[in-house]
Amino acid sequence: MADVAADNAVVESERRARRAMLAEFWHYFSENRGALIGLAVICLLVLAALAAPLIAPHGPNDQFRDAILLPPAWTDAGRAAFPLGTDPVGRDILSRLVYGARFSLFIGVVVVVIALTGGILIGLVAGFFRGWVDTVIMRIMDVILAFPSLLLALVLVAVLGPGLLNAMIAIALVLQPHFVRLTRAAVMTEIGKDYVVSARVAGAGPIRLMLKTILPNCLAPLIVQATLSFSNAILDAAALGFLGMGAQPPTPEWGTMLAEAREFILRAWWVVTFPGLAILITVLAINLVGDGLRDALDPKLKRS
Amino acid sequence: MLRFLLGRVLVLVPTFIGVSVIAFSFIRLLPGDPVMLMSGERVMSPERHAQIMHALGYDRPLVVQYLDYLGGILTGDLGQSIVTKRPVLQEFFTLFPATLELSICAILIAVLVGIPAGVIAGVKRGSWFDQIVMGIALVGYSMPIFWWGLLLIILFSGVLGWTPVSGRISLLYYFPQVTGFMLIDSLISGQAGAFRSALSHLVLPAIVLATIPLAVIARQTRSAMLEVLGEDYVRTARAKGLSPFRVVSVHALRNALIPVITTIGLQTGVLLAGAILTESIFSWPGIGKWMVDSVFRRDYPVIQGGLLVIAGIIMLVNLTVDLLYGLINPRIRHL
Numbered sequence: 008m009a010d011v012a013a014d015n016a017v018v019e020s021e022r023r024a025r026r027a028m029l030a031e032f033w034h035y036f037s038e039n040r041g042a043l044i045g046l047a048v049i050c051l052l053v054l055a056a057l058a059a060p061l062i063a064p065h066g067p068n069d070q071f072r073d074a075i076l077l078p079p080a081w082t083d084a085g086r087a088a089f090p091l092g093t094d095p096v097g098r099d100i101l102s103r104l105v106y107g108a109r110f111s112l113f114i115g116v117v118v119v120v121i122a123l124t125g126g127i128l129i130g131l132v133a134g135f136f137r138g139w140v141d142t143v144i145m146r147i148m149d150v151i152l153a154f155p156s157l158l159l160a161l162v163l164v165a166v167l168g169p170g171l172l173n174a175m176i177a178i179a180l181v182l183q184p185h186f187v188r189l190t191r192a193a194v195m196t197e198i199g200k201d202y203v204v205s206a207r208v209a210g211a212g213p214i215r216l217m218l219k220t221i222l223p224n225c226l227a228p229l230i231v232q233a234t235l236s237f238s239n240a241i242l243d244a245a246a247l248g249f250l251g252m253g254a255q256p257p258t259p260e261w262g263t264m265l266a267e268a269r270e271f272i273l274r275a276w277w278v279v280t281f282p283g284l285a286i287l288i289t290v291l292a293i294n295l296v297g298d299g300l301r302d303a304l305d306p307k308l309k310r311s
Numbered sequence: 312m313l314r315f316l317l318g319r320v321l322v323l324v325p326t327f328i329g330v331s332v333i334a335f336s337f338i339r340l341l342p343g344d345p346v347m348l349m350s351g352e353r354v355m356s357p358e359r360h361a362q363i364m365h366a367l368g369y370d371r372p373l374v375v376q377y378l379d380y381l382g383g384i385l386t387g388d389l390g391q392s393i394v395t396k397r398p399v400l401q402e403f404f405t406l407f408p409a410t411l412e413l414s415i416c417a418i419l420i421a422v423l424v425g426i427p428a429g430v431i432a433g434v435k436r437g438s439w440f441d442q443i444v445m446g447i448a449l450v451g452y453s454m455p456i457f458w459w460g461l462l463l464i465i466l467f468s469g470v471l472g473w474t475p476v477s478g479r480i481s482l483l484y485y486f487p488q489v490t491g492f493m494l495i496d497s498l499i500s501g502q503a504g505a506f507r508s509a510l511s512h513l514v515l516p517a518i519v520l521a522t523i524p525l526a527v528i529a530r531q532t533r534s535a536m537l538e539v540l541g542e543d544y545v546r547t548a549r550a551k552g553l554s555p556f557r558v559v560s561v562h563a564l565r566n567a568l569i570p571v572i573t574t575i576g577l578q579t580g581v582l583l584a585g586a587i588l589t590e591s592i593f594s595w596p597g598i599g600k601w602m603v604d605s606v607f608r609r610d611y612p613v614i615q616g617g618l619l620v621i622a623g624i625i626m627l628v629n630l631t632v633d634l635l636y637g638l639i640n641p642r643i644r645h646l
Contacts, residue, residue, distance in 0.1 A: 041449075146325050146326060146329060147329065149325075149326045149329070150326055150329035150330055150333060153326055153329075153330050153622040153625055153626050154330075154580075154618065154621070154622050154625070155580045155581070155583045155584035155587070155621065155625065156580070156584060157584035157587055157588070158583065158584060158587060158602060158618070158621060159618075161587065161602070161603070161606060162337065162606065162614055162618060165606045165609075165614070166337060238453065242453075242455055245455055245457075246455070246457060246588055249457045249588070250587075250588070250591065250603060251607075252606070262455075262457075265457065265458060265461070269461065272461050272464060272465055272469070273464075273465065273468075273469045276465050276469075279458070279461050279462070279465065280462070280465075282458075283455055283458025283459075283461070283462070284458075286455045286458065287450070287453060287454060287455060287458070290453040290454075290455070291449065291450060291453040293453075294449060294452060294453045295449070298449075
């Protein structure tokens, strides 16, 4: 009986400690005005992506033959039905942008999940086992990092075939070494500490040591890197789409929209301006949150 | 110092071999064989196919082919472009000056604007100047530069008509390429208006390419500055009664710039990746556009060779930065 009560007490105190950590984190994060604005913008974008059919005035691929290259509604030639104007084949730009938010956020999430899981696993193995395993892994990562990421992604997509899925795989692959390096470095600093040694002495196996004992203490830099990669993934995917190697038309992906609009830049500024603005705002919001996370999670800066 | 240098160079060897393996094996990952890829749509008899496979050495074991390829790299032979039939390395050297000129101008803009902005922002921490500079830097850091380039074209070429849309110089001018740098060659030629034309072609792409490095350098300089300004020796310098300008420019800046130099070196990869987009937008005849065009033309020897040379450049620059860092900061030599 007494054991159960003691166990419960331990669980309860752990829960309280975790809540206190979250509260402390939020305290520091919420002091950063930029980070809060970024977070709000991301929430709006997620809402827009989820509720796209409700928000968008038209379907993303609906063509209006009587409304080709119509300027935004606030200009003289604009129409209220098309708030941000229409593109060269008469599609509503606002609707395409709203649906496009789904693609950008989806790309970011998928790329980060692939790169993060792969990077953490490989980094854990490298940092935990050291020796030749570590050397081989790190040399391979060096090789990937020797290429400009966009160039490697471009060539990979050329090999795999143009398309959104292949673009996401390629981007995840080129972003992954950063996670491997961070995880490995963190594991190497943690592994000699007393709590790891005591877990080892208590009989924890390598898998438990890696995933349950060490990993939770390496998360702070990984979270910051994940937000950075999130924005990088969106930028790179848009760049690939812009070069014609990412999502293929008529997908309302923002970079692909820019590529389609390129030849009209001197005639119709709105077809170029708004998709790029959407990319910029999204990436900016994510980077703001990333800066906030870094400041809130970095114990070195907390004292200042 | 010699051990440090040798160690850094030796580490590069396995990396470069890895890079060459990637460049080599990449063409093997494609469906079909190289000869089928080269022949394209044309029909080819099995005998002719086998003959070409043999003539080009594609029927030998992969390891032999790789060693042969590696031997070629070491003697400067990267194969021939399928499209132009010219040696890949020769094409690279004709186009590289254009990218180099653009990159140098971009990094100059980034350093000349970024470092002073970062220093002032760091010294006047929390002021309106600091907030504005850091706000702009964050926007620049998040900028999709292909869109930024299009916007500048709309404004400066479309609305204002100040700059041309593409290329390196107006077709009106022709002069021998002495250095390969249009700005210098146009001056040497002495033709009236040639330099102006070269400059007006260069300015927008250079600004676009400079955007991200500029933002990164400004942010990095500011945070390095903040760190250094809190150090004891800065306080001592202030206590000695030195003027604030001297404290910042002599005592603080010199130490703050150490990490910034590394940051500048690390921008090479960013610049070369940016060159892919910038050169595509402005039809700038450099290696970025060359790579994109080759990807679309499926010119595999060029893609292979380009990957290899570009990775080689980045590795060399990173090595130089490492060595420079060891030179200005002796503490890390022994690591």
